[in-house]
Amino acid sequence: MFQENLIVGSNENVTGDYYLMHLEIGEREEETAIASAAKPGQFVQVRVHEGTAPLLRRPFTFYKARKRFFEILYKISGEGTRALCRYNKGERVDVVGPLGNGFTLVPDVDEHLLVAGGSGLASMYLLSRMCGRSPAKTVLLLGAQNKDDVPMRRSVAQDFDGLAIPIQVWTNDGSLGNTGFVTKALEKILQDAAKMRFAVYASGPIGMLRKVAELTTPFGIPTQISLEQHIACGLGVCEGCVVKTKDDSGSGYAYRKVCSDGPVFDPAIFEGYWDEIVEP
Template sequence: MYDVEVTVKENKRVSEVLWILSFRSPAIAKKALPGQFLQLQVTQATDPFLRRPFSVYKIKRDIIEILYEPVGIGTRILAGTKPGDLLKALGPLGTGFTPQKKKKVLMVGGGVGAAPLVFMAERYPYEKMLLGFRGKHAVLPKSEAKAGERSKWVYATNDGSLGKKGFITQLLEEFLKEPDAKQKYFLYVCGPGPMLYETARLAGEYQVDGEISLEERMGCGMGACLGCVAETKRGYLASCRYGPVFRIQDLMPEGLQCH
């Protein structure tokens, strides 16, 4: 784990709501695994006070990319940063996704939760990238897919303005209905609470194995404050240290709803 001062290289908008920020850190770039996250300090001032957790979105040589949506005080500050601005980055933190050798991978993402899935997709083979967004305006464009893999990206939007109208979990269920789904598929999941809850429910119903990355608000990111605990079958576990990636079967479904 490193705590480094980094210089913003680029900060660009890729849709009406999604932004990508990049900076150089050879140390973090070398070590970070898909599913791991960084704690970014977005201001030198004491307000906002805490660092913000962001999944690593992509690594290009020694450049780290973060995918974010300006929704709160921290991410709005981030949207205002310019190349040359300084940030502090702590990481890589937490657990990563477990690469699969035998099963085919279905990625299931909602909104900015696509970030760790895209990083996994950059490094490992997968069958489909199922992504849900509010509408066309909020979509992560297919130009973000690796060359030759655009056709693997499938969208659902709540308002039907792009791809299937409805929830991404409805698309997921079509795959899970396949007779050999249990032996065939493994899920990597990240997104908002209701999506995680429904995905976990479906995974249980069709007995398909997988992993969920929890996007929990965090205090320290190091397992000290116990402010980000996940409800697991082994009791509360700090999601920053024992997660953010958990096996779906290890999580209590009720705990997912309020994410």
């Protein structure tokens, strides 16, 4: 974990309430320690305002990371993200990271299935690049409520076009791409190719993650989900982001910290406790 005072290289409005912020050391040929250590699914804690309102840092997953910079894709959803979107090129932001446990590449599979819901797309670019290093095919399934909640626009669309992976877009109201929940696409793929070896990685709303787990469990498919909760310290100290899960024996329950035990989990530990997880 590192703390760095980084320069805003850009803070682009991608579409609607979605923004893409580029953070770097500056003009010098220096690497940022945070970006150099970043892994898909991990996150940073950003001080979004120099004053006391809001007081706490805000968590953002890595969208893109290189040695000299990283980017975060975020949606305005409250006071913190509203403050962040006002930053201009050249201003400085205090950042701590990388934090948490990220995605792990599953070996010996035929296909990596990435399932994202709305802002869950934020962790999928870096994950797609990691999956691309394996011989297996990578497919991205992107779901949203409507076309305005699909952040696959402008530079984000260009990034994913550069990966040259198949992408299916699903909207609940049919205003863009296919009509229906994105988990419908996942279900069809799993049913139509039952003999293939899949690995599933998902990020998005709690309801979507639960459905993903219900679909993959009967097939014994390795599955990882990125769970979003309100995170305060980001270090596992304040215990403000705990969720109830199965314990390691499977016979009882335990409380796990999303910021330090996660945010990426095996969804099997939530069996029987999904109803107790609150959507942030």
